[in-house]
Amino acid sequence: MFSGIVEEAAKVIRLQKEKENLHISMECSFVKELQIDQSISHNGVCLTVVQKDDKSYTVTAIKETLEKSNLGDLKIGDKVNLERSASLNGRLDGHIVQGHVDQTAICTEVREADGSWYFKFEYEPVQDDYITVEKGSVSVNGVSLTVVNSRDRSFEVAIIPFTYEMTNFHQIKPGSTVNLEFDIIGKYIAKILRQQQGK
Numbered sequence: 001m002f003s004g005i006v007e008e009a010a011k012v013i014r015l016q017k018e019k020e021n022l023h024i025s026m027e028c029s030f031v032k033e034l035q036i037d038q039s040i041s042h043n044g045v046c047l048t049v050v051q052k053d054d055k056s057y058t059v060t061a062i063k064e065t066l067e068k069s070n071l072g073d074l075k076i077g078d079k080v081n082l083e084r085s086a087s088l089n090g091r092l093d094g095h096i097v098q099g100h101v102d103q104t105a106i107c108t109e110v111r112e113a114d115g116s117w118y119f120k121f122e123y124e125p126v127q128d129d130y131i132t133v134e135k136g137s138v139s140v141n142g143v144s145l146t147v148v149n150s151r152d153r154s155f156e157v158a159i160i161p162f163t164y165e166m167t168n169f170h171q172i173k174p175g176s177t178v179n180l181e182f183d184i185i186g187k188y189i190a191k192i193l194r195q196q197q198g199k
Contacts, residue, residue: 002041003086004137004144006093006167009079013056022072025057028082039099041083044142044166044179045069046099069101070141070177075172079168082141087183094144095137101179102130105140107172108154117164119172123180129183129190139181143167 007030013039014025015193024042034040034057038049045060066072072079076098086092105123125131130140132155139145145157164170 001086001096001144002046002083002094002099002140003092004083004097004139006081006143007161008082009166009168010082012074012076012078012080013076014058015076020066022061022066023058024061024062024074024080025056026080026082030084031055041085041097041099041142042080042082043070043101044097044099044139044181045101046072054193061083062153065101068103069179070104073177077140079171081106081167083142088124091195096137096184097142097144097181098184099142100181102126103180104177104180105148105180107174107176107178113158115161117159117169118148118156119159119169120149120154120156121178121180124153128194129187130180131186131190132182135188136186137183139179141168141178142181143169 008028010026010028013027016023034049034052038047038048049057050060052059061071094148103126105121107119108122109120111118134150136147138147147155148158149156159169
């Protein structure tokens, strides 16, 4: 379980294909604190540490993950948003993020707003309950954000300078693919309503 508060945008240093799996090696400032079998959110995808040394660690993304996320598009040197799992005795500063990416979206517009940025994302819902609501929560590349300008197949988020610099949002441009995780509470409500309507 995560909160969507990114700790670091870390650099990809190695990518290794093995059959349909992809081993991703990262450099980050807290690698010495990591343990084998620990869960970390990578652009919103929960992956397990399978190997580590003093400077880097490795996780493995399987075919299912690569098909539903942007991790298969990674290149050496790319920045990936990292978050370690939430502590039960800490504050939930973002929102409940499971680390289970629902689908990807495409950035269609980035515009500056005198000190901040608006990013617009478009997506084709793969399920009826993959929706956003105005002022609701959404995870984009693992970042907990508030939705603005919610539409049926698009939404915008407003990004402050700190988030822009400390996450990989500074690398996102029109045409970039991002990972989406829709609000789990909203998904449950949408499913309950569908069941009540007999759909």
